[in-house]
Amino acid sequence: MPRGHLQRAEERRALGLRESKLAKHLVERWAFGLKAATEVQLMAQLAIEDHDNSPEHLVQLGRLGTTGRHPNHCHVELTRQMRAVRTLPAPLTFSLPLKSLKRLHGAQIVVDSDYSLYHPGVMFNELFHNFRSLFDRLFLGEVGINPAVALRRFWSGVPEADPRKKAIRDEFMSRNDVLFEADLWERAVPIVLHGDAVPASGFSVERFTWYGVLAFGMATMDFKLILSARIRRCIAFGTEQTYWSVMIWALSSLLSGRFNSRNWNGRRWPAGSEWATERGNTLQTVCSA
Secondary structure, X not given: OOOOHHHHHHHHHHHOOOOOHHHHHHHHHHHOOOOOHHXXXXXXXXXXXXXXXXXXXXXXXXXXXXXXXXXXXXXXXXXXXXXXXXXXXOOEEEEEEEEEEEEEOOEEEEEEEEEEEOOHHHHHHHHHHHOHHHHHXXXXXXXXXXXXXXXXXXXXXXXXXXHHHHHXXXXXXXXXXXXXHHHHOOOOOOEEEEEEEEEEOOEEEEEEEEEEOOOOOOOXXXXXXXEEEEEHHHEOOOHHHHHHHHHHHHHXXXXXXXXXXXXXXXXXXXXXXXXXXXXXOEOOOHHHO
């Protein structure tokens, strides 16, 4: 008996619960500029034709450009699909002195440029609330292991004389967040700050990322969270001082466990802004799970 369109739609919704590794791979390659939207559409369409019961996300990619009949529409439609997916908060913007790539009388000039930084405290909180399974994999380790046990096991391997361990202990105990010292090692999530140079269109770019020490079962590209990037040849006098003062200010929210009550210049947040609303509020922590 032929199936009706409502029955087929219901089946597609059920199949949509399955993740498509191929769809994820194709979208990532497109997002990084390594595949054209037309190629994404074609590969998805061929996969759908070769197999029954394809996941809904793959089916959507195969339908781009009216199933490839209008290839010039593929990029626009794929961009529209991605905008419908929940995105992370916008990065923080501040003024940073940088050398301009344009020259004046043969010499590079220094200009105050708008520079973006993904605030780690905001990212941490957003992942906890809206991407919980990803948060657990990024920060709490292997699925199936009690997070408190995993954290306690990690910190037990850090020497007591390590100055970082002392700083964490002093911070937690000073704000009375825990009754006993043993409790804090079940809440303190260890992270890594990482910087490296990557080639990009003939320039050397410094990229700064951060991630959880306990990140498990993920490729390196997947567990590193971007903080910012900058062209090395644009670094000028004053760049490093300004940049790292803002970076340290942003990272301090992870240690304090609260949104920054003032901006990086020590000024109050503009009334009505999201920062003004969240200032001083507590970041979600492991004990909130």
